[in-house]
Amino acid sequence: DAVAVLPAPQNLSVQSTNMKHVLTWSPVVVPEEIIHYSVEYQGEYESLYMSHIWIPSSWCSPTAGPECDITDDITATVPYNLRVRAVLGSQTSAWSTLKQPFNQNSTILTPPGMEVTQDGFHLVIKLEDLGPQFEYFVAYWRKESGAEEHVKMVMNGGVPVHLETMEPGSAYCVKAQTFVKAIGRHSAFSQAECVKVQGETLPL
């Protein structure tokens, strides 16, 4: 190994929201030099059975920025070890390893964006497309006391979905949450959005 005069990256951390995972670290600064980085990972399988095996990240071996989208590398719901080193020509720093292994089941799940519209008397929702791992629970009800809440499971975002044929002169409200089967968790519900037949969206 080259003598590690190049300082190792510090402050590794992972930000994960809606199953998108980004590893970040503090940049290594060497005056008048452009530093690159190399990211590697090992899943729990490797750390248990083949601890010497580290796998080059799909997108960041090498990379210029002090961050790396590791979403495509994290493919199972098990802890993953992550490490980074700086590269300058043939020189490499020591590896810096993420203190705590990362597991995708810790991702932050946000309520989905949604567009509630009416097509004539039809109540229609279009949900934010968060990717193939996401399913959506949509709850909707007629805005009157004692109204029953209906639930519909939507498998894909990004496409309009018919919810209900509305009664003239009535108002309907809708809210939605996401569910990720791979980690067995769901988001909080979104704010409810209401529409009045032939009217605009009512503020809450």
Next chain:
Amino acid sequence: DLRRCLISTDVHTIEESFRGIKKAIQAKDIFQNVTILSPSETLHSIKPSDVCCVTKNLLAFYMDRVFKDHLEPNPQILRKISSIANSFLSMQKTLQQCQKQRLCHCGQEATNATRIIHDNYDQLEVRSAAIKSLGELDIFLAWIDKHHHGTSA
């Protein structure tokens, strides 16, 4: 008690990972007329009550032997194998929950089927056996997919 211990892991994601490396792996298999998982005799005759045990045993077969015995130089293939191995580890943890609830009983046929597969593996030189077993992953994945539909435990 017909209630089985089922895996809810999305097998299709694993199948997708395997499809990405199947051709490259099977091209390295030089013993084309030999099989290790031998579907016609072994896996297809497994009774529902033995499904959990055989699944557990075959996950262990791949985790303890196949993935360890195969040395992969190509990073792209290594990533796919890692993805499959870690998904199997996740599935294994699910089955371990079943074992605690004594839902993963091993009948004689399940034990025999597992032994046949290990015996087939031992017939070949270890690297060849590992590459062949990797190439037969689709047989195992299809079997899991077929036998693990329905609600999870």
